[in-house]
Every structure is written in C-alpha cells, then in structure tokens.
Amino acid sequence: MGLEAKLKQDGFFTTTIDALAAWSRKNSVWPMPMGISCCAIEMMAVGDPKFDIARFGSEVMRFTPRQCDLMIVAGTVTYKMAHVVKKIFDQMPEPKWVIAMGACTSSGGMYRSYNVVQGIDQFLPVDVYLAGCPPRPENLLNALIQIQEKIGKTRVRDYPDQPLEPQTIQQN
Amino acid sequence: MEFKDLLLNSIKENLHGFEFVASEFRDELTLSFNKKDILRVCHALKNNPDLSFSFCEDITAVDWSRRTNRYTVVYHIFSMKNKFRLRLQCDVDENDCSIDSVSTVWKTADWEERETYDMYGINFNNHPDLRRMYMPEEFEYYPLRKDFPLMGIPGSLPLPKK
Amino acid sequence: MIEQYIPVFLVVAFAIIFAVVVVFSSKILGPQRPTPEKLSTYESGMKPVGSTHERVSVKYYLVAMLFIIFDLEVIFVYPWAVQFKNLFHEIGTSVFFSMLIFLIVLELGYLYVYKKGGFKWD
Numbered sequence: 001m002g003l004e005a006k007l008k009q010d011g012f013f014t015t016t017i018d019a020l021a022a023w024s025r026k027n028s029v030w031p032m033p034m035g036i037s038c039c040a041i042e043m044m045a046v047g048d049p050k051f052d053i054a055r056f057g058s059e060v061m062r063f064t065p066r067q068c069d070l071m072i073v074a075g076t077v078t079y080k081m082a083h084v085v086k087k088i089f090d091q092m093p094e095p096k097w098v099i100a101m102g103a104c105t106s107s108g109g110m111y112r113s114y115n116v117v118q119g120i121d122q123f124l125p126v127d128v129y130l131a132g133c134p135p136r137p138e139n140l141l142n143a144l145i146q147i148q149e150k151i152g153k154t155r156v157r158d159y160p161d162q163p164l165e166p167q168t169i170q171q172n
Numbered sequence: 173m174e175f176k177d178l179l180l181n182s183i184k185e186n187l188h189g190f191e192f193v194a195s196e197f198r199d200e201l202t203l204s205f206n207k208k209d210i211l212r213v214c215h216a217l218k219n220n221p222d223l224s225f226s227f228c229e230d231i232t233a234v235d236w237s238r239r240t241n242r243y244t245v246v247y248h249i250f251s252m253k254n255k256f257r258l259r260l261q262c263d264v265d266e267n268d269c270s271i272d273s274v275s276t277v278w279k280t281a282d283w284e285e286r287e288t289y290d291m292y293g294i295n296f297n298n299h300p301d302l303r304r305m306y307m308p309e310e311f312e313y314y315p316l317r318k319d320f321p322l323m324g325i326p327g328s329l330p331l332p333k334k
Numbered sequence: 335m336i337e338q339y340i341p342v343f344l345v346v347a348f349a350i351i352f353a354v355v356v357v358f359s360s361k362i363l364g365p366q367r368p369t370p371e372k373l374s375t376y377e378s379g380m381k382p383v384g385s386t387h388e389r390v391s392v393k394y395y396l397v398a399m400l401f402i403i404f405d406l407e408v409i410f411v412y413p414w415a416v417q418f419k420n421l422f423h424e425i426g427t428s429v430f431f432s433m434l435i436f437l438i439v440l441e442l443g444y445l446y447v448y449k450k451g452g453f454k455w456d
Contacts, residue, residue: 004363064376079329080308084379086332090371114315114324115307123332159365167370 004156018155025069025095026151027057029144032068032092034085036075039102042134043074051137056144065092070147072140073124076104077117086123095159097150099143100126103133175254176201182223187216200259207245207262207271214277217249217258225251225258228278231285233264233292237318242266243294247274270295273302291316396452407440 103109108118192205217225229248241263273296275282293314421429
C-alpha cells in the first residue's frame with residue numbers, strides 16, 4: 001500500500017523515516033547481473049572474495065529480476081538482445097537503478113556496427129556509466145558506491161503507489 | 173611424393189571433364205572451378221579413400237563488387253587422414269545467385285551455408301533448411317555485401333522503446 | 335502443570351507473529367506500481383513458450399506414498415527402541431516379539447508391492 005510514501009510534509013518524523021528507508025535501501029542493494037559478454041567476468045570477479053561485493057550489502061546476485069534493485073548490464077548489447085534486456089528490466093519492481101558497465105553499454109564501445117546498440121541509454125534509463133574495457137572490479141565497486149550515494153538522497157515520496165490501469169492483462 | 177601431387181593426380185584420373193585452376197600461396201593450395209562441378213568434386217574428394225577430405229571447416233563468400241561474377245563462394249576443407257587443407261573457390265554471378273548445396277556431403281555445411289546465405293544472400297539449391305542465422309527473420313538486407321553501410325539502415329532492426 | 339508449557343506457547347506465538355509481520359509488512363510498506371509488463375511471466379526475457387499446466391508423471395506420487403507409509407513404520411520403532419531396556423525388565427521377551435510381529439506384517443505389504451512392480455521406476 002505504500003504507507004510511507006504518503007508522508008508529505010518535512011517534519012522530524014518524515015525526515016527520520018526518509019533517512020531510515022534510504023539507509024536500508026542503500027545498504028542492501030541486490031544486483032541483477034545482466035552478464036552478456038566479457039564484462040561479466042569482471043562482475044564475477046567482484047563477486048568473489050578478493051573484491052568482495054557482499055561487504056557493501058550486495059549479498060546475493062539473484063538471477064531473477066523479481067528480487068533485485070540494481071541491474072548491472074555487463075557486455076555488448078546487440079539489437080536482438082536489447083529486447084530481452086528491456087523485458088527483464090521491466091520485470092524488476094520499483095525502486096530500481098541501472099549501471100552501464102563497460103564501453104560497449106555506454107556507447108557501443110569498439111563495435112561501431114549495424115547490429116550493436118550504440119549505448120544502452122537508447123532504451124534504458126541509466127544511472128551510472130562505467131568506463132573501461134573491461135572496467136576493473138574496483139571500478140565497479142566505485143559505481144556501486146555512487147549508486148548507494150544516489151539512493152541515500154532519495155525520499156520515500158519519490159516512489160508513490162501507482163495502481164494498475166483498468167485493462168485486460170495480456171501475457172506477452 | 174607429396175600429398176599435393178597425389179591429390180592433383182587423383183583428380184585428373186577420377187574426375188573427367190573437370191577444368192580447374194590450381195594456385196598456391198604460402199603452402200596453401202586453392203582450386204578454382206565452375207560452380208556446376210561443386211557437388212561432383214566434393215563427393216569425389218570426400219569418398220576417395222586416399223584423399224578422404226572428411227571435414228568441411230568453413231564456407232564463406234567474397235563480394236568483389238564487380239559487374240560479372242560478383243561473388244566467390246569459398247570452401248575450406250580438411251583431410252584428417254592426410255592432415256592437408258584445401259581451398260575450393262567458385263564464382264557466382266549476381267543474376268544467377270545460387271549454387272548447389274554440399275550439405276549432403278558434409279553435415280557441417282548445413283549451418284555454414286546458412287551463415288553465408290544470411291550474410292550475402294547466396295541461395296543454396298537443395299539445402300534442407302535455408303533461413304537466416306544471425307539477423308532476425310524479417311531482416312530485408314544482406315549485411316556483408318559491399319553496398320550495405322557499416323552502421324546499417326536506420327530502422328531496419330527494431331529497438332525497444334524507452 | 336500447564337505452567338510448564340508456557341515457554342512452548344511463547345515460542346509458537348513468536349513464530350506466528352514473526353511470519354505474519356514479515357510477509358505482510360512488504361505489502362504495507364513499499365511502493366506498489368504494477369504494470370502489464372512487470373506482471374508478465376518471467377522466462378529469461380523471452381516470450382513464454384509452452385503451457386503452465388504441464389502434466390507430472392504419476393511415479394512421483396507412488397514414490398511419495400510408499401515413503402510416507404514406511405517412514406511412519408520407522409517412527410513407531412523409535413520410541414520402542416528408547417524404552418526397550420525398561421520394558422524388557424518389566425515384561426520379558428514379549429516386548430521383542432510384539433515388535434517383530436508388527437514388522438513382519440508390514441514386511442508382507444512390502445513384498446506385495448515389490449512383486450507388483452511398485453518399485454520399478456520406469
């Protein structure tokens with residue numbers, strides 16, 4: 001029901017709830033690893049004990065979109081794959097953020113070609129872009145920290161309820 | 173004698189009326205011939221027990237972008253018994269853009285010819301399942317032709333909306 | 335006498351409260367923004383193929399049923415095994431033979447299932 005989003009004024013109670021919700025959301029960012037290509041190897045490296053991502057709260061990388069907040073798109077996105085990525089992004093519940101990892105997702109990378117999407121921001125709203133081919137694991141952790149800072153500034157009223165519009169739900 | 177001489181002698185003995193041009197580049201032998209002989213030659217090369225070219229490594233094409241004989245279909249075949257690689261080349265004209273399929277000789281030629289069809293638009297006669305491989309089924313162009321632009325035709329590949 | 339069971343009731347009450355709070359608090363707090371795309375079935379980003387009402391083979395049901403029966407038989411053996419020494423001192427060897435008769439009766443059922451082919455997987 002989104003009870004907390006109904007708080008509109010800026011009193012002490014509301015800002016405390018804001019701070020609490022933002023703190024809990026930013027310290028438990030569970031990524032959805034959209035590992036398509038070589039950047040996925042660096043993302044796997046971020047998952048293992050040397051560059052631990054679990055110490056930042058991303059304890060599990062759930063491979064289902066239903067339980068994730070953050071989508072890390074790691075790898076070259078072709079036009080055929082773009083539909084799959086968009087569909088999985090649509091199936092993630094709010095609030096959600098996107099990291100565009102590597103050169104291929106930021107701008108097409110070294111693939112200036114007819115079948116590679118030149119930057120995933122053509123169909124996804126991206127929050128943090130990462131440079132590198134592939135970016136080092138510490139670079140991905142830096143991006144995660146920036147996402148956490150961005151989440152820390154959100155307020156609970158940014159995500160109000162939005163009831164489903166009355167229409168027949170079609171399975172596509 | 174070397175396998176190369178054995179090969180050329182064997183071809184001269186077993187295949188009659190077969191004209192070809194043999195060229196060599198850095199120890200790689202290439203035979204160029206008319207495309208109507210392709211099936212006969214491939215059967216002979218595979219089924220001959222001395223030659224036994226049992227593995228078709230790749231089938232691809234070259235677009236010369238000239239008016240006659242625009243494409244050349246290139247077959248790379250390998251004989252595991254003799255450890256010998258051979259290249260076969262056949263010219264294909266743009267107006268009669270088809271060649272016989274060798275998928276009855278080598279099973280791997282099935283997908284390799286599908287790839288060549290997808291990228292160049294060359295039809296393979298008697299192919300069991302000729303359809304696009306990399307591009308979506310509704311794609312109307314052939315990407316590796318010389319007249320296809322590098323960045324593609326805008327709007328030919330659908331992108332999801334933001 | 336009932337005072338001894340108060341900790342048990344507390345544990346049960348805590349378990350029920352915890353389960354209810356955890357399940358329903360995510361419905362109360364948190365944004366609810368359903369869209370048709372969000373509610374569609376997840377099949378790795380592709381359109382779902384095949385129906386959701388796939389039939390399950392009946393051999394799984396048979397295995398589960400046989401397991402329940404023989405597992406319950408084993409459960410009856412456990413308290414008997416715990417009290418065996420005391421019962422032996424009280425009533426002698428009939429404690430052993432009564433359990434033997436129980437196991438033989440169930441063993442006859444096991445032989446019946448075996449002969450009828452109930453343990454064949456295919």
